[in-house]
Each structure stands twice: as structure tokens, then as C-alpha cells.
Amino acid sequence: MRGPNNAASSSTSKGGGAMAAFKQDLLRNLLLGLRARTAEAACPFDAMSLQERKRAVKCSADVAMAAAAPRRASATGGRARWPKAILAAAAAASSSSHSPSGTCKVRKSACKCKRVARRRVDAKRIRGYAAASCDVARRLVRRRTMALRKVIPGGNAAMDDAALLRETMDYVVHLRAQVDVLRRISAAVQISTSLRDPSQSMAQL
Amino acid sequence: MRHASPPQELPAAAAAASGGEIQAALAPATASSTAAGTRGGGGSFTALLGLPTSQAMELLLPRTAPPPALALAPAPAPAPAPAAAPTPTFPSDPHLVDRAVRFSTFAPPSPSPPPPPPPAAAAAANAGKRKAEPIDRASKGKAAKKGKTAEEKPAGGDGDDEKPAYVHVRARRGQATDSHSLAERARREKVNARMELLKELVPGCSKVSGTALVLDEIINHVQSLQRQVEYLSMRLAAVNPRVDFGGLDSFLTTECGRIAGFNCKNGIDLEQVTWPEMGVHGARQLMQLQQQFWHGDLAHPHQVASQWEKRGDGHLPVFSNSNPSLFGYDLTSSGTQQTPATKLKTEL
Numbered sequence: 001m002r003g004p005n006n007a008a009s010s011s012t013s014k015g016g017g018a019m020a021a022f023k024q025d026l027l028r029n030l031l032l033g034l035r036a037r038t039a040e041a042a043c044p045f046d047a048m049s050l051q052e053r054k055r056a057v058k059c060s061a062d063v064a065m066a067a068a069a070p071r072r073a074s075a076t077g078g079r080a081r082w083p084k085a086i087l088a089a090a091a092a093a094s095s096s097s098h099s100p101s102g103t104c105k106v107r108k109s110a111c112k113c114k115r116v117a118r119r120r121v122d123a124k125r126i127r128g129y130a131a132a133s134c135d136v137a138r139r140l141v142r143r144r145t146m147a148l149r150k151v152i153p154g155g156n157a158a159m160d161d162a163a164l165l166r167e168t169m170d171y172v173v174h175l176r177a178q179v180d181v182l183r184r185i186s187a188a189v190q191i192s193t194s195l196r197d198p199s200q201s202m203a204q205l
Numbered sequence: 206m207r208h209a210s211p212p213q214e215l216p217a218a219a220a221a222a223s224g225g226e227i228q229a230a231l232a233p234a235t236a237s238s239t240a241a242g243t244r245g246g247g248g249s250f251t252a253l254l255g256l257p258t259s260q261a262m263e264l265l266l267p268r269t270a271p272p273p274a275l276a277l278a279p280a281p282a283p284a285p286a287p288a289a290a291p292t293p294t295f296p297s298d299p300h301l302v303d304r305a306v307r308f309s310t311f312a313p314p315s316p317s318p319p320p321p322p323p324p325a326a327a328a329a330a331n332a333g334k335r336k337a338e339p340i341d342r343a344s345k346g347k348a349a350k351k352g353k354t355a356e357e358k359p360a361g362g363d364g365d366d367e368k369p370a371y372v373h374v375r376a377r378r379g380q381a382t383d384s385h386s387l388a389e390r391a392r393r394e395k396v397n398a399r400m401e402l403l404k405e406l407v408p409g410c411s412k413v414s415g416t417a418l419v420l421d422e423i424i425n426h427v428q429s430l431q432r433q434v435e436y437l438s439m440r441l442a443a444v445n446p447r448v449d450f451g452g453l454d455s456f457l458t459t460e461c462g463r464i465a466g467f468n469c470k471n472g473i474d475l476e477q478v479t480w481p482e483m484g485v486h487g488a489r490q491l492m493q494l495q496q497q498f499w500h501g502d503l504a505h506p507h508q509v510a511s512q513w514e515k516r517g518d519g520h521l522p523v524f525s526n527s528n529p530s531l532f533g534y535d536l537t538s539s540g541t542q543q544t545p546a547t548k549l550k551t552e553l
Contacts, residue, residue: 053442058435137417144420151427162392165399168423172406175430182437189441 019177022068026181029064063090065178082171085154 034057066083148164149155152171155164380386400419404410407426410419 054435054439057438057441061434061438137415140417141420144417144424148420148424148427151424151431160392162395162399165396165403168427169399169403169406172403172423172427172430175427175434179430179433179437182434182441186437186440 019173022174023177023181025068026061026064026178027185029067030061030181030185033060033064059090059093061178061182062086065174066090081157081159082153082155082167085157089153 063086066086145161145164148168152164152167155167159167380390400416403423404413404419407419407423410422413419413422
């Protein structure tokens with residue numbers, strides 16, 4: 001990812017003209033959210049532990065993404081549901097006094113899904129009856145669909161498979177943009193801090 | 206899905222795009238409807254009848270005489286190879302009108318449908334179609350079973366989740382034609398189409414075949430993206446104690462961005478100052494800035510970097526030789542920072 005070519009491509013737009021506006025909105029929302037969070041929170045940013053800070057940043061990023069998403073969706077038509085789910089979860093989390101809900105859930109659910117899948121398959125083998133291949137395939141697909149629902153925010157709502165896949169597509173696209181924005185921010189911040197203290201040898205992550 | 210069944214068994218029974226000859230023998234209206242179906246387009250209505258417009262109107266207007274409908278049957282020559290109907294509505298409308306004609310005794314006759322507005326006819330005929338449905342299915346079912354090929358017409362307006370009033374699907378060769386399986390097949394087609402899109406979206410899915418594995422890949426991809434977000438947010442959090450986000454407030458809330466006075470450094474272009482005001486000033490200036498930044502105009506970089514500095518300390522260090530980049534990865538300084546990140550990312 002070096003060289004002026006990449007520079008040109010990355011400079012023309014922050015990753016695709018279609019998503020450029022979204023990324024800008026995301027960035028703005030993120031910065032605003034972080035500022036609001038640190039300003040109004042009882043504990044200033046410096047006082048929070050690393051985990052808390054990370055959680056704060058991540059929640060802000062997710063909320064920023066969810067808040068910035070509808071601007072695109074309303075233009076093209078057909079809103080996705082995951083932004084509302086994220087915002088609802090964030091609202092619930094904030095109202096319940098900062099319980100660590102958001103970040104841990106994803107990992108736990110992911111582990112659970114895989115575990116469930118594995119356990120079921122073993123149980124089947126133990127029982128030793130031969131199911132039709134198509135039934136097995138269908139069961140696997142259904143299991144994975146359930147796992148996907150757990151991963152996608154708002155996937156547990158009543159949605160048929162087609163709608164779920166559409167949500168997934170939308171969510172993946174926006175997640176990629178979010179990752180891109182976060183990467184740029186962190187790179188820029190690191191550069192700025194390194195430049196601010198050129199003499200000190202900072203621990204570069 | 207009763208409501209979705211009528212149009213299904215209509216074209217299903219009609220079947221016979223290319224096997225037109227056989228169809229004409231089997232069912233009176235099927236041949237005409239298939240001809241109409243294959244031709245599609247605006248002229249389908251008259252093409253359906255194979256008669257000039259006036260005669261077609263004549264035949265349709267009374268609408269109480271099955272014999273005219275039967276007379277329609279042998280008229281059109283067997284259709285040429287089925288052309289993919291551009292819009293599902295058009296081919297179906299002559300079907301609907303035709304059916305309204307044929308089953309006029311059972312269904313309330315639709316008001317005179319002029320050929321030009323087929324949708325109107327379709328809308329009116331739809332009401333009649335429902336009532337004619339049970340009778341249709343019996344006869345159409347037989348015709349379909351005897352029928353050979355059929356075109357597959359995707360559900361109209363795919364891409365959004367709204368359910369159109371009728372799903373226009375035709376039975377495939379050798380497949381069941383009752384309404385449930387047709388609806389099921391339509392649903393499956395929708396799901397498969399979206400799976401295709403997802404396969405393109407998620408890297409590494411194109412080789413994998415089979416729904417379960419593709420879903421596995423998608424889940425892994427989504428989880429990896431979420432983990433990346435967490436990792437990056439941790440990075441930001443690690444650096445953060447030095448960065449005061451409160452300083453951003455002045456940038457982000459000021460509309461005109463005339464906070465140059467807020468900056469200690471003079472001579473800062475408003476263009477650079479407006480970089481944070483992306484939502485206000487739009488992408489254009491941002492791109493200008495970036496292009497200036499990258500296309501050789503290295504006088505600005507230190508000013509750009511200074512934007513970040515202001516937030517932190519409110520004072521601006523002066524740089525002479527360094528090239529900070531906000532958006533690029535390819536500078537050596539940022540590159541070194543970036544590669545560990547990417548390495549870690551790939552390990553995740």
C-alpha cells in the first residue's frame with residue numbers, strides 16, 4: 001500500500017465516491033460523540049482505563065456509523081434495520097449506567113454460535129443415524145443463519161432470509177467504511193502525536 | 206400465499222414459450238397468452254390476439270362470449286424463442302385480460318380495457334383473476350403438466366423487500382407448479398440472488414460453493430471486521446490520553462470555520478482550516494485539499510498536520526521536513542506505523 005499511485009487513489013476520495021459522504025459523516029459523528037462523551041462524563045478521558053476508553057471509542061464509532069447510515073439509505077430507498085438496533089442498544093447501555101454490553105456481546109455470541117454448532121454436530125454423530133444430505137445441509141444453513149443473525153445488529157428481529165442477507169450486505173459495506181475511517185484517524189492521530197514529540201521515542205503500536 | 210398464487214399459475218399453466226405448437230392444441234388461451242408473454246412490450250396486447258386492434262377491442266369488449274376467446278387461440282403463430290420480458294407487468298397483462306375474457310362467467314368482467322393502458326386492465330383484471338383462480342388451477346394444472354418448457358420470470362422489482370401484489374414466476378421444466386412451491390421457488394431465487402451479491406462482496410467467497418460455507422465465510426468476515434473496529438478503537442484509546450477531544454469542538458461546531466483566529470499560526474489557508482468541517486463544506490474542498498496535498502503541493506502538509514496539533518495543545522509546532530499524512534498510508538513514517546497494524550490485523 002505504498003507509492004504515489006495509492007496516494008492518488010486514496011486521495012481522490014476516502015474510498016469510493018459513493019461512500020465518501022458516509023465516511024465524512026461518520027468521522028464527524030465520531031469526533032462529536034467522543035467529545036460529548038468525554039466532556040459530559042464524570043471521568044475525563046485521561047482518567048479512564050484503557051478498556052473503558054476502548055469501549056467508549058468503539059461505542060462512539062458504532063453509534064456514529066449507525067447515525068450516519070440513514071443518510072445514504074434514505075437517498076437510495078429502503079432503509080436497513082441495523083442502525084436502529086445499534087442505536088437502541090447504545091441507548092439501553094447508556095441508560096443502564098455504562099454496563100459493558102456492547103463490546104463483549106459480539107465476541108461472546110460468536111463463540112457461542114460456533115460452540116453450539118460444534119456441539120450439535122457431535123451429538124448427531126453420537127446418535128448415529130444417517131440423515132438425508134439435503135436435510136443436513138439445510139440444518140447447517142439454518143444454524144449459520146441463526147449465527148449470522150446474532151452477529152448482525154438487529155438480526156434477531158423477524159426477518160426472512162432474504163431481508164437478513166440484505167441487512168448483511170448493507171452492514172458489511174458500512175463496517176468496511178467504519179474500519180477505514182478508524183484506521184485513518186488512528187494513523188493521523190499517531191502521526192500527530194509522534195510529530196508533537198519528535199524527540200521522545202513513543203511506543204508505536 | 207394465496208394472493209401470490211393467481212399470477213403464478215397463470216403463466217405457469219400458460220407455460221409454453223417455445224413449445225407453442227403443443228400448447229395451442231392443449232389449451233385455447235395458452236398459446237395466445239404465451240405469444241403475448243414472449244413478445245412482451247407495448248404491442249403485446251394486440252399481439253396476444255394476433256388481430257388488429259379494432260378486432261381485438263371488439264372481441265374483448267363484450268367479454269361474455271367464450272367462443273371469441275376460443276377463436277383467439279389458433280390465431281397467433283407459435284412464438285419465437287422466448288425473449289426475456291423486460292418488465293414482468295407487460296406480458297402478464299394480456300394474460301390477465303385474456304383470462305378475464307375466458308372466465309368472464311365466473312369473474313366480474315373488467316371494464317373495457319383499452320389497449321394503451323395495460324396496467325389499468327391488469328389492475329381491473331386482477332380482481333377478476335382471484336375469483337377465477339380455483340377454476341384456473343384445475344385446467345391450468347393439467348395444461349402445465351402436459352406442457353413442456355416455461356420461461357422463468359423473476360419476481361418483479363427485485364432488490365427491495367417490498368412485496369409486489371403478484372409474484373410473476375413461471376414453473377420450470379419438470380417442476381411442481383402448485384402455488385406453494387412456486388412461491389417457495391420465488392423466495393429461494395431471491396435468497397440466491399442476494400447470496401450471489403454477498404459472495405461478490407465478501408472476499409474469498411467466490412471459490413466456495415454451497416450456501417453453508419458461504420454463510421460461514423460471511424460470518425467470519427463480519428466478525429473480523431468487528432474485531433478490527435475493536436482493535437482500532439483500542440489503538441485510538443491508547444493514544445488518546447494525549448489528545449484532548451474537547452479541542453475538536455471549536456472546529457466541528459463552528460459553521461464558517463473562521464476559527465483561524467483561534468489558531469496561533471498565521472497564514473493558514475481557509476482551505477485547510479475547513480478540513481474538519483467536512484459536513485459543512487462538503488467533499489469538494491476535502492478532495493481539493495487532498496489533491497493539493499498529494500500532487501506535489503507539499504507546502505501544505507505541515508499546516509494540515511497542524512490542524513491535529515491544535516486540537517491537542519493549542520499551539521503549533523513548526524515542521525520543515527516531515528510530511529505528515531492524514532489520508533495516506535504510503536509515507537514511510539506512517540507506513541511503519543501501518544504495517545504492524547496490518548500484520549496484527551491479518552493475525553486476528
